[in-house]
Amino acid sequence: MVDRARLVPGVDLALCLRLAGDALQGEQPGCPSFLPVALRDPIERCSEFGELVPQTESWIWSLDVDRDGVPEYLMDVAENYTCDGAPGVLACGSLGCPSPLYTGRAGVWEVIGYLNVLDAPGVELLAAPSGASYGSLRGGCGGTRPCDELTYYDWDGTAYVRTAVDVRGSWVDLTPIGVRVLSRDAPLLEEPTAGAAVIDLLPAGRDVIVLGEARDRPYHYVSPCNVCASGFIQTDALEEGDIAVTQRTYAHIGRSP
Numbered sequence: 001m002v003d004r005a006r007l008v009p010g011v012d013l014a015l016c017l018r019l020a021g022d023a024l025q026g027e028q029p030g031c032p033s034f035l036p037v038a039l040r041d042p043i044e045r046c047s048e049f050g051e052l053v054p055q056t057e058s059w060i061w062s063l064d065v066d067r068d069g070v071p072e073y074l075m076d077v078a079e080n081y082t083c084d085g086a087p088g089v090l091a092c093g094s095l096g097c098p099s100p101l102y103t104g105r106a107g108v109w110e111v112i113g114y115l116n117v118l119d120a121p122g123v124e125l126l127a128a129p130s131g132a133s134y135g136s137l138r139g140g141c142g143g144t145r146p147c148d149e150l151t152y153y154d155w156d157g158t159a160y161v162r163t164a165v166d167v168r169g170s171w172v173d174l175t176p177i178g179v180r181v182l183s184r185d186a187p188l189l190e191e192p193t194a195g196a197a198v199i200d201l202l203p204a205g206r207d208v209i210v211l212g213e214a215r216d217r218p219y220h221y222v223s224p225c226n227v228c229a230s231g232f233i234q235t236d237a238l239e240e241g242d243i244a245v246t247q248r249t250y251a252h253i254g255r256s257p
Helices: 013-019 034-047 247-253
Strands: 051-054 060-063 072-075 081-084 099-105 108-115 137-139 149-155 160-167 170-181 186-189 198-202 207-214 219-223 231-234
Touching: 013 034, 013 051, 034 051, 034 072, 034 081, 034 099, 034 108, 108 137, 108 160, 160 207, 170 219, 198 231
Parallel strands: none
Antiparallel strands: 051 081, 060 072, 072 099, 099 108, 137 149, 149 160, 160 170, 170 207, 186 198, 186 231, 207 219, 219 231
């Protein structure tokens, strides 16, 4: 069984903003109770420059990830609010911010994972393993299907973590994001096989962001830049050792740590 996240209808973003400083109990008409809690940090960040202002439409998703009858919520603050006077305060680069996944536990809202900006809309909940409450999440392409790159998030006992990507039928095991340098000219390929279609030819000395390793094949899945197509590079074309990675790297490709 596969469930799919749905947009929450009728959210009054202005009302939620007014309620952000209140101690809420339960749902309020027009405002899911997680939202005023989620707004407290962006309100504080924006206060130095101006005030938080609601967008005209809300983009908030709900999905019952543990199938207990109580929905969890996904929201990118920057899609729903802007900081009047300093819009960049809420920005995360050209590809947008990862969306926190909120769950309510004992009356307290907690974040149990972050989904990449293209994975959150319409994210799918797969069947849970036998005896488990949480199934894996699958997202990509802003919710449109078919999709060339589907990202999988697995439950690790406390939170959802990105573990693998299905790239046009080729599996990639995700690794901690790092930046590597090409030791030689190398083609960026659509598939992790010799003779695959070439996306681009990358020169020696080029930095690439390494996203993961092709499963059982001597290739890495890399992103040359935040507006470039990702693809496969032969592992032996990468120099050993990562360049220092900062939070800017994650924002650079719109992905969470």
